[in-house]
Amino acid sequence: MTDIHVTVPKEKWAPVDRGAQDAEFIAAPSLTYWQDVRQRMWRNKPAMASLAFIILLILAAIFGPMLTHHTYYDQDLKLSNIPPIFEVYKTEPTDASAQYMFLNSGNFKLYEVAENGEILGLVRAKRKDLMKKQHIYVFGDAEVRVDYSQLPATLVDGDGNAIESIGYRWNQTNWFGTDSLGRDVLVRQLYGARISLTVAFVAAMVNFFIGVFYGGIAGYFGGNVDNVMMRIVEIIATIPLTLYVILMMVVFQSGFLSIIIAIGSVFWVDMARIVRGQMLSLKNQDYVAAAKTMGASTKRILTRHLLPNTMGPILVTLTLLIPSAIFIESFMSFIGLGVSVPMASWGTLTAEAVETLRAYPHQLFFPAAAISLTMFAFNFLGDGLRDALDPRLRK
Amino acid sequence: MLNYLIKRILMMALTLFLIITLTFFLMHAIPGGPFTSEKMLAPEIEAALNAKYGLDKPIWQQYLSYLQGIITFDLGPSFKYPGVRVNDLIREGLPVTAQTGFLAMLCVVALGIPLGIVAALHQNKWQDTTIMAIATMGVAIPSYVLATIALYLFALQWQLVPTFGLDSWQGYILPVLALSGFWLSFIARLSRSSLLEVLGQDYMVTARAKGLHPQTILFKHGMRNALIPIVTVLGPVVANLLTGSFVIEQIFALPGIGRHFVLSISNRDYTTIMGITIFYAAFLMLMILIVDLLYMVLDPRIKLGEKAQ
Amino acid sequence: MSSAPLLKVDNLTTHFHTSRGDVQAVRGVSFDVKPGEILGIVGESGSGKSITCLSILGLLKANGEVVDGSADFEGKQLTGLSDKQLRTIRGDDIAMIFQDPMTSLNPTLTVGEQLIETIVAHKPVSRGEARKRALELFELVKIPSAASRLDNYPHEFSGGMRQRVMIAMALTCDPKLLIADEPTTALDVTIQRQILLLLKDLQEKLGMAIILITHDLGVIAEVADRILVMYGGMVMETGDVYDVFESPQHPYTTGLLHSIPDVRSHTKQRLTPIPGSPPDMLRPPEGCPFAPRCPHAIQQCLEAMPPLFERPNAKPTVHEARCWLHHEEAPKALQSIFDAPEVSNG
C-alpha cells in the first residue's frame, strides 16, 4: 500500500483529460446475448466437433450414394457376407501368374481378389472332400484346399502346408463389406443415414410447429383454454410415446411415411409444455405489458416479444428431440415396425446384423457405430447449446 | 388427502377410458378384418370366425361388450391363439417382465443417484470426468445396440453368461444391464446437475453459516432438495423401462409381456395388442400416482392436487 | 472506545479462480468491530461487501480463496482455522443472515426444524428443549402465534416473516457478532423499517455486535455507529457515521450521498446516480478504482493507488478516506471540494 507521504510529481495534479469519452464507455465492452452464446458455443470443443460430425454426416447422406455404382437394393448372393477387411493369401502356380485370394471363414467360400484388395469373384471348388472336410481349388498347377475340419477354417496347399499370407487388405470393392444378400453395406449405411436423418428432421420440425403452436396458444390465452389444453397434454403424457408410435404403426402399416407421421404427431408434448411455461412467465413481464399498453397487436407481441425470448429453450428442446426421434425410428425399425424392405434404416441394419451375429459379428459394427455416434453428436450439441444459452452462466 | 386421492383416481379412470376407446377404434380402423390379412381363408370360414369372436355385430356393440369385459378384468380372447385369452398371456409374461423391470429400476435408482452424487461432489475431478464419460455413452448408445454388443461379447465370445433365458441369476445380468443402461446414465447425469444446482443455492450457504456438520448439510439440506427433480422423472423412467423391455425381451428371448406384445404386432393379433396396451396404461397411471405422492412428501411446496409451476 | 475489538480484520484479500482469470473480489480490507457496536458497510453491487464477510467465516464457494490477510475473532485467527474448528464458531459466536429470505431458508424443511437443528448442533440440549428455545426466539422476533408457526414451511410465510425467521435462527446461540447481509433489500419498504427496528432493538437487548451490509445509506444513518464505504473490493472511507455523513471525505461517498434522497437535510432532492459502472474485478484499475467515474480525478489517480488518509473527526472514531486529494501536497483548490459542509453540486 502506498505511503501517505509519497511525493506526487507536480504534473500529476493535472485533471484527467477524458475528452469525448464518457464514463459510460469505460466499462469493458459487453457482448449482446447472442454474440455471447455464439462465443461460448465456439469454445465448447465437444459441441463443435459434434456439429462438424453432423454436417459431414448430412453431406455424406446426401451425396454419398450418388458417388457409387452400388445401390441399396442390388443383391449378389455370390458375394454375400464379405468383410471389410480380410487376410489375403497368395499362391504361385508355375504355369500361370500369381493368384491372390481370401477365405471367408463364416461360409468357407474362397474369393479371388486383386493384390490391393479388390474383389474379382467367387472361385468354384474343383472338388469337395466331405470326409476330410476340405474343398479343393485348382489354379494352374497349384492346388489350394480350404480345410474346415478344424475351426477356424484354414487354407493349405496340396501337401497340407499353410499357404503364404501377404497380410490384411481393405476391401476395395465394398469398403464396409457386404451383407447376407450381398448388398453393399456402405451404401446401405448411407441410405440408412438418409432415412434416419430425414425421419428425425421432419418429425422434429412437425413436433416443433405443433408444440410451439399448441403451447403458445395455451400459454398466451391462459385461464380455461390453458386448463383444458393442458389436461389433454397430461392425458397424452400418461402413455409412453413409444407405445403410441407402435399403435400408429400398427394402424398405418409400416413404411417411411407412416413412421414420419407417427413420430411427428406424438413428440410435441414436451415442446408444448416448455413453450407454454415460457409464455406464461414472459407474459407477466413488464415489457410485454408495456407493449400491450402501447397498443401492440397480439400477433406483434407474439412474434416480436415472446418468440425471440422463448427461442433458447425451444432450440435446446429441438436438438434433444432429434436424437429421440432417431432413436425411436431405429427402435421401431429394429422390432420390425419401421421402414419396409429393401429400404434400410439404422434400426433395420442393426436387426439384420443381429441375425448374422454368430457368424459375422463384424456386421454389427457399422450400424451400431453409426447410430451411437449420431446420438452422441446430437446429445453433445444439445448439452452445449443448453450451457451456452443458460443466462446464469453468463459472465 | 383422501379427497385428492379420489379425485386423482377418478381422473385416472377417465384417462383410462379414453385410452381404451382410442385403442379400440384405432384397432378397428385398420382396413380388413383380423382374419383377412395373410392367409386366404374361405369366406365361410372367415364368417364363422368373425361370428365366433363377435366381429359380425355392429361396432358399437363390440365396443360395449369389450368395455364390459374390461370392467370384469377380462381383456378378451387372443385372435391368433385359439382358446388363449389375453389375460393368460399377461399372467404368463408378467413375472419375467416384472422381475427384470424391477431389477432395472433398482439399478437406475441405487446406482444412478449415488454415481451422480459422487460426480457432483468431485466436480471436474477424475471421478466426475469418468462417471460422466460413461454416462454420456450410456445415453447415446441405444438400448438394443447395447444389448446386442453385450450379448455378443459376454455371452457368445467370452461365454460368461447364458445367451438367453433366466434360469440362473447370471441370466439376469445382461437384460437388466441393457434395460437400465440408458436410464441409469440419465439419472446419474440428472442427479449430478440437480445436486450441483442445489449446492449453489442460498440455503446451502445458510446451512454452512449455521455451523452444521457437512454430512447433515449434504444429505438433509442438499440431497433432499436435489431428489425432487429426480423423483419427477421416475414415472417416465418406469414407462420407458416397459417399452424398452420390448426389444430386450426379444434380443434375449425372454418370455415376458413385451415379447408377447411384439409378437402380437407381427401376428396382427389385435385383441392382444389392445389388451396389453391397456394393461400398460393402467399400470403406468398407477406408477405416476405413486410418484406424485412421493413427490408431495418430498416437496412441501406442492399442495395436494396442484403442482407449483 | 478502549475496549478490545471483537473482530479485527487485517488486509483481507480474496480471489476467485475462474476460467477467465482471478477475480479480485476483496483487495486488502481492514477494519474492526467492537463488542456491541453496529458497523455499517455500504457500497454498490459487486464492491465486495458480501465476499468480505463470507471470507471471514470461510463460507466462500469452492473457487474462492483468501489469499492474504487475517481475521481475528477474540484472539482466534479465523482464516487459519480448519473447517471443523470454524463450524463451532459459525452459527454460535458469529451468526449470519442473508439478503433474500425467500431463497435462504430451505424450502423442504419446517422453519422449526431449521432452528432446532442449529441449536442442537451447538448446544448439548435435547430436541424438546431446543424446540422450547426456538419458540422463545420466535416470540422474541415477534412472529405472531409463534407456537403454531414452528411447523410451517418457509413458503407459508411472507417475506418479512421469513426474514424474522432468519433472524431468530441467527440468534439461536446468542451470537456475539451478527453479520446481516442486506437483510432488508428484498423486502417491501414498510417491512424494511420493521425489520431494521427489530434488529436495532434486539441488538440493544442482547448486546451483540452487528455488521450491517446495505446499499441504503438511510439505513446506516438510522442504526449504525460506524460506517465502512467499499468500492472495487477496497475500503474507500471509514469513520463515525456522524463524521462521514456530515463531511464525506471521498468523492465516491459524496456520490453515494447524492444518489439517495437526502437523509440529512430532509428536503426533497433529485436522485443523481453516479454515472458509469463499477470496475471489472478481473482486471481492476491500477490506480484509484473510482478514477474512471470520479469527477475530480487527476493524473495521479490513474497511476497509483491512493492510501488511506486520516481526516479530522468530530467523533472519537478515526475518520479515514482513500483519495489522493487529501495528500499533503495537493493544491488547495482541488481539496476545496471537501470543504463545503453540505454537498455542493446538487
Ligand SMILES: Nc1ncnc2c1ncn2[C@@H]1O[C@H](COP(=O)(O)OP(=O)(O)OP(=O)(O)O)[C@@H](O)[C@H]1O
Ligand atoms: N463464485 C464467484 N466466482 C467469481 N466471482 C465471484 C464469485 N462470487 C462473487 N464474485 C465476484 O466478487 C465480487 C464481489 O462480490 P460481492 O458479492 O461481495 O458484492 P457485494 O458488494 O456483496 O454486491 P451486492 O450488493 O450485489 O451483494 C463481484 O465482482 C462478484 O462478481
Ligand code: SF4
Ligand atoms: S483518488 Fe482520485 S479518482 Fe480516486 S476518488 Fe480521489 S480524486 Fe477521485
Ligand SMILES: [Mg+2]
Ligand atoms: Mg452482496
